[in-house]
Amino acid sequence: MSYPHDLPQGDPESLQRSLSNRHLQLIAIGGAIGTGLFMGSGKTISLAGPSILFIYMIIGLMVFLVMRALGELLLSNLQYKSFIDFSTDLIGPWAGYFVGWTYWLCWITIGIADLSAIIYYLQFFNGGQEFSPTEGALISIAAILFIMGLNLVTVRLFGEMEFWFAMVKITAIIVLILVGFWMIFTGFTTDAGTVAQFSNLWSNGGFFPTGFDGFLAGFQIAIFAFVGVELVGTTAAETHDPERNLPKAVNSIPIRIIIFYVLALFIVMSVTPWNQIDPKVSPFVNLFSQAGIAAAAIIMNLVVLSSVMSSMNSGVFSTSRMLFGLAKDHQAPQGFGKLSKSAVPANALYFSTVCLLAGAGLQYLVPNTVEAFTLATTLSTILFICVWIIIMWSYINYRKQRPELHAASTFKLPGGVFTCWVVIIFFIGTVYILSLEADTFKALKVSPLWLVILAIGYYVFYKPKYLKGRK
Template sequence: MTSHHNAPAEGGTEELSRSLTNRHIQLIAIGGAIGTGLFMGSGKTISVAGPSVILVYMIIGFMLYFVMRAMGELLLSRSGYRNFADFAGDILGPWAAFFTGWTYWFCWIVTGVADVIVIASVYIKFWLPTIPLWIPALVVIALLIVLNLPSVKGFGETEFWFAMIKIVAIVALIVIGLILIFTGFTHNYANGTATASFMNLFTTGGGFFGGEFMGFVMGFQIAVFAFVGIELVGTAAAETKNPEHNLPKAVNAIPIRILLFYVGSLVILMSVVPWQNFSKDESPFVMLFSLAGLGAAAHIVNLVVLTSALSSANSGIYSTSRMVYALATDGDAPRPFAKLTGRKVPRNALFLSGVFLLSSIVLMVFGLDKSTGFSIVTTISSLCFMFVWTIILISYLVYRKRRPMDHETSKFKMPGGLFMPYLVMAFFAFLLWAFTRDPDTLAGLIATPIWFALVGIGYLVLRRNPAHQAARAAHLAKVADEQANARAWQDQQLNASR
């Protein structure tokens, strides 16, 4: 995984095009950080954890911010890195690029399949209850391919407007909620009457930790899926204009976005409506807009969650196509997937992702789109994303040890780089334990190792491939050269200090 990274793609052009502007990257980062889980899944997290779900989202966001900072420093440490699979392979060895690249592809295929199922069976069915589910599913997959096929700018523009719709919906919720709170809005619920007030977070249903400790823990296993895709800007690095400026800007804005979009909306929701009145089967956004007298609330929120799910699936088909393209240029995937169109889009890799998304239709035909199956699927996706995030952190720790001079000269150093990776990985271990607390998530946890066994077998077979062996030899030569340079630099610093 060295100089061959930018080798010409057979029959295509040399490199991906840097067409994504700062405007695109900022909104892609927002879209990646705000998942469908906020609009639909937050009802379940609130009903399980109570107001303490605010802490759940803050803790997950805090931990993942450091994953993003580690990713940012590593991506900017070498101009040839196109994504995190590249630096994982360069720092940890070819096995890491293979496992990270294909697992990330699998993450998004699983997530994309789940998105297509929800779009067809819930959001489109809301308006067209009699339509056969395979028709909207097929239309969505075709639409995603058409949007991504012309150029990377098409993806950037689509994601920009999808993210903008999400932002407008959340800001509208916060503004309407504040009006209801400051006007002392009162409403009748099944268990009595309540007045909108920030004190509802602390005085109703057992207080801030009304869901008790296990409710707090269960909140993590549900909420973590809302954050998958937060690393999407790392996949887009190779197609970003001026990444040295735009990538740090997007990463640094993540804490503010989480505070505003996740924490802000949840505080407003549970201040207007006491938490015990939320249903796991209903969107909290629909509930609040309905209370405000918006008769079309259900239709408005359905449109928002539809675009949110489309945004997620759009991100998935984009990121998987780029990852397969990168794997193919490194000899880790069949060579035809390294071919680019005249507008520098990996068409074959894009079609591959589209074909796998068609499995959503098969799942719906056999009735595997129900809630239990969906919980297992989202758990597998979350676990695979956690694996990728862990590889990023391990790569960072090895990078700090092996390339001190790169870290010293970095303009985007990870804060707390010596201890935060260990703290975040300990948090991931806690999440694994949390997944064992529920039968559905436990089933997903037990099923996930099957994927890694398949990838391991694939890698063992691939090691015999001449192209892969050449990549391995080049990697070892580069590692030896870097170690020699690092020792020379350290000797130089030691002599200068004497």
């Protein structure tokens, strides 16, 4: 199967392979360390207690398996540039349309969640006072225009920005782990009079202090913490030597999950018992404050802000590439398929920016930033689960339709089709879990509306154009 957007490198209408191995590796790390970890882990700890460690390991394993399936699919045919290509080829045009537009909306909703997070953390520098809706909207607009400007220049600049954004996040977490170990081994006493020690993990109700219900309740924000890790697949089309670099990036995901999620939160809850962690305050900020490090709160808030900007940077990049691929497959307006002189899909970028600006207007409708964050993250989580399931479905079809490609693959998914069904059943179960909490159930009720909009758009507007364009 040929693809209209699979043009020779150097062609003015093709995406250029401008990202190096170090860019891809750090994008992979950055995708695995997002707003959900820095901003959402406090709430997750308050819901699930120390069992959050098991939650992250379980979800991390499932996401890693999705990435292995994604990696094998992308490397089985280098004409595949994104999820759109292989889902269209292996399932059908509707699947490419669905996954492309849904992934686009995923990052738009994450961008809106990130805007809420930016406003929330900038309140620290405003003396802790909440911003007015107008001030919140102006901050959002400034952040969106800044990120758009970065993405308009070159793909390589995006890679460089993500490289340094990720370096800031990695450094902060490593320092947190080292400081935490120092506090534990020196028997540091916190402001609340609690001694930092490993036994804090199990001496306050055990590993499951809130019971099975609390364990399930912790899944929503925990899953959101992992969204974006599949960005490695989106960037594969613009990476040097994907056969070598993509497997390295994917295979490094488990160790990153263990270090940046499990070990970091293991240390956090050893220093401060889970029932003393404020769900409204980042536990990362709290640990440095407890340690008495001068200007710790200022530094950590800046780190968290850089993490949020990194998430937005990745999101804007990803949405523009999804629209570019959709346009080349005649499933979006053709203007989105045009590249600027810098080989950037500028029109697609402008459209995504306008949608994010509309999201900034939500500050007027939902001035409570925590509530807005929860609604946006839940909706994006549901949509990401749909994308991950489509990836596994594509893999199942790939095994049936292209057994010779699987046999020749040097990067096979462990467990094959059986693994796919395990992952699909797990994610369907997580959608049910989202219905158990009142705040996440709100977004779950709204999500079918997107399916209706997609169905109308596909059958009324784009299916005729798509079929005509493929002749």
